[in-house]
Amino acid sequence: MYCKHCGKEIDNDSTFCMYCGTNLKATKEENQKVEESIKEDVKADVLESPKHNKSLKYIIAALVIGIVTVGVFALVKSCNQTPNQLEETESSDDDLFPFPDANGKWGFIDRKGQFVIPGQWECAGDFHDGLALVMDANEKCGFIDKTGKVIIPCEWGPEGVGDFHEGLAMVIDDNGCGYIDKTGQIVIPCKWNRLATVGDEAGDFSEGLARVKDDSDKWGFIDKMGQVVIPCKWEWVGDFSEGLAVVQDANDKWGYIDKTGQVVIPCKWNSAGDFSEGLAPVNSTNDREGYIDKTGQVVISGMWRNAHSFSEGLAVVQDANDKWGYIDKTGQVVIPCKWDWAGSFCDGLAAVMNAYWKCGYIDKTGKVVIPCKWEEQGCSSIDFYKGLAWVYDANGNGGYIDKTGKMVAELKKVVEEESDVPSDMGRNMTVEEYVKIQKQQQSKGSK
Numbered sequence: 001m002y003c004k005h006c007g008k009e010i011d012n013d014s015t016f017c018m019y020c021g022t023n024l025k026a027t028k029e030e031n032q033k034v035e036e037s038i039k040e041d042v043k044a045d046v047l048e049s050p051k052h053n054k055s056l057k058y059i060i061a062a063l064v065i066g067i068v069t070v071g072v073f074a075l076v077k078s079c080n081q082t083p084n085q086l087e088e089t090e091s092s093d094d095d096l097f098p099f100p101d102a103n104g105k106w107g108f109i110d111r112k113g114q115f116v117i118p119g120q121w122e123c124a125g126d127f128h129d130g131l132a133l134v135m136d137a138n139e140k141c142g143f144i145d146k147t148g149k150v151i152i153p154c155e156w157g158p159e160g161v162g163d164f165h166e167g168l169a170m171v172i173d174d175n176g177c178g179y180i181d182k183t184g185q186i187v188i189p190c191k192w193n194r195l196a197t198v199g200d201e202a203g204d205f206s207e208g209l210a211r212v213k214d215d216s217d218k219w220g221f222i223d224k225m226g227q228v229v230i231p232c233k234w235e236w237v238g239d240f241s242e243g244l245a246v247v248q249d250a251n252d253k254w255g256y257i258d259k260t261g262q263v264v265i266p267c268k269w270n271s272a273g274d275f276s277e278g279l280a281p282v283n284s285t286n287d288r289e290g291y292i293d294k295t296g297q298v299v300i301s302g303m304w305r306n307a308h309s310f311s312e313g314l315a316v317v318q319d320a321n322d323k324w325g326y327i328d329k330t331g332q333v334v335i336p337c338k339w340d341w342a343g344s345f346c347d348g349l350a351a352v353m354n355a356y357w358k359c360g361y362i363d364k365t366g367k368v369v370i371p372c373k374w375e376e377q378g379c380s381s382i383d384f385y386k387g388l389a390w391v392y393d394a395n396g397n398g399g400y401i402d403k404t405g406k407m408v409a410e411l412k413k414v415v416e417e418e419s420d421v422p423s424d425m426g427r428n429m430t431v432e433e434y435v436k437i438q439k440q441q442q443s444k445g446s447k
Contacts, residue, residue: 095386096146097400098124098132099409107148108132111387113400113409117148126385129164129182152184165204168224177202177212179226188226193217206239209259221245221261230261241274244294254282256296265296276309279329291315291331300331311344314364324352326366335366341376346383349403359391361405370405 096108101119108117108124125133131143131151141161142154162170168179171190178190179202192202192212203211209221209229220232221240237257238246244256244264255267256275270283279291279299290302291310306318314326314334325337326345341353349361349369353376360372361384374391382390388400388408399410 096127096132097386097388097409098126099400100411106134108146109400109409111402111408117144117146131164133161162204165206166208166224168205168210170202170204170210179205179210188222188224203239206241207243207259209240209245211237211239211245219247230257230259238274241276242278242294244275244280246272246274246280256280265292265294273309276311277313277329279310279315281307281309281315289317300327300329308344311346312348312364314345314350316342316344316350326350335362335364343383346385347387347403349384349389351383351389361389369403370401 095111096116097110098106099109099113099115099119100106101115103119105119106121106124107115107119108127110116121134122137122139123135127146131145133141134144134154135141136154138154139157140154141156142150143152145151156171160170160172164182168181168187171178171180171186173190175190177192178186179188181187193215202213205224209223211219212222212228212232213219214232216232218232219234219237220228221230221237223229234247235250235252236248240259244258246254247257247263247267248254249267251267253267254269254272255263256265256272258264270287272283273281275294279293281289282292282298282302283289284298284302286302288302289304289307290298291300291307293299304317305320305322308316310329314328316324317327317337318324319337321337322340323337324339324342325333326335326342328334339352340355340357343351345364349363351359352362352368352372353359354372356372357376358372359374359376360368361370363369373393375394375396384403388402390398391401392398397410397412399407401407
């Protein structure tokens with residue numbers, strides 16, 4: 001199923017969302033009270049605790065590796081550079097990966113593990129549109145380019161900033177969510193509702209539209225001029241993908257709309273996911289999951305306990321015995337359901353976990369190409385990205401491996417206690433979550 005708060009795929013029997021932390025069994029009012037409490041705690045922590053334990057830096061630093069939803073601005077490097085020139089420059093840049101140096105300061109390495117941008121930041125995220133999010137010692141955020149030059153000064157707080165998508169990035173101030181362009185100017189005012197929980201802010205632009213929530217807690221879509229083009233009337237909406245967006249109605253049923261706001265697939269499903277490669281996972285009345293096409297027809301019957309979106313031609317599914325495997329677009333099992341957990345394919349490989357809670361990687365034939373020897377703290381959310389993946393060994397050491405399983409950059413003792421590590425290891429870690437975890441750790445240390 002999908003979390004009704006942040007929209008991410010989670011197991012059907014989940015009580016809490018592993019990504020945003022929402023209590024799925026609690027009432028909306030109860031969750032709002034928790035969110036407001038967290039928001040006040042985070043603000044107080046930023047004001048009162050600008051410094052943090054050094055060992056925690058290593059724990060949190062590992063979490064921000066390979067960030068996808070962590071905020072990023074993009075700003076043109078020169079006033080004379082056109083958008084087309086900017087894209088050409090960015091596409092020719094070598095891939096860089098955030099990594100801490102021996103002093104715990106974050107910089108960026110290349111695929112060989114060599115520092116290209118020296119460590120000087122408290123934490124850092126991936127490059128998007130040529131810029132990367134960095135945090136300074138005062139827990140303020142800004143952005144650097146691939147030369148290490150500060151393009152956007154570190155003056156944004158942990159409330160949040162988003163990656164650039166289609167020329168705009170979501171930002172959050174005390175008034176709510178808005179959007180900036182690549183000059184750093186706010187082009188859509190910060191007025192859209194946003195609660196404390198990560199995932200409940202306005203969405204990134206996708207296919208020309210962005211999801212927003214109004215003061216009545218209803219969701220709709222705006223265009224790049226900030227105009228509401230699909231009224232805010234839905235309980236929740238997903239980003240547009242392949243021309244359609246998943247929506248939740250007042251009866252807690254899910255369906256799909258097109259870019260005019262017209263319902264093209266009726267809201268009749270218990271839960272539903274984004275379309276990917278022409279198909280979308282849906283949960284039927286028998287609480288089993290299958291797939292529909294863009295006409296709303298079931299093309300793969302609902303027989304799976306959990307079914308995730310297709311990626312690189314295959315989808316990961318969970319059978320009645322709680323084992324995970326992979327199906328193709330005809331619904332045929334092409335990799336048997338024998339794993340205790342499995343992730344989607346990315347860069348031709350997928351992370352899997354065996355019965356001993358050790359993780360490795362398989363190819364599309366199901367062959368284990370990187371042995372299951374890595375700890376489960378990391379494999380449940382770290383895919384291969386630009387040829388590297390972040391893993392942890394039994395001693396708590398973390399680092400990047402390549403597709404042969406060779407360690408190209410290692411960081412000692414990044415995991416000290418399993419309880420210190422959130423279930424979503426890094427792919428979705430945001431600055432705000434960073435501060436929240438700091439507070440939890442400081443509170444734990446004072447007891």
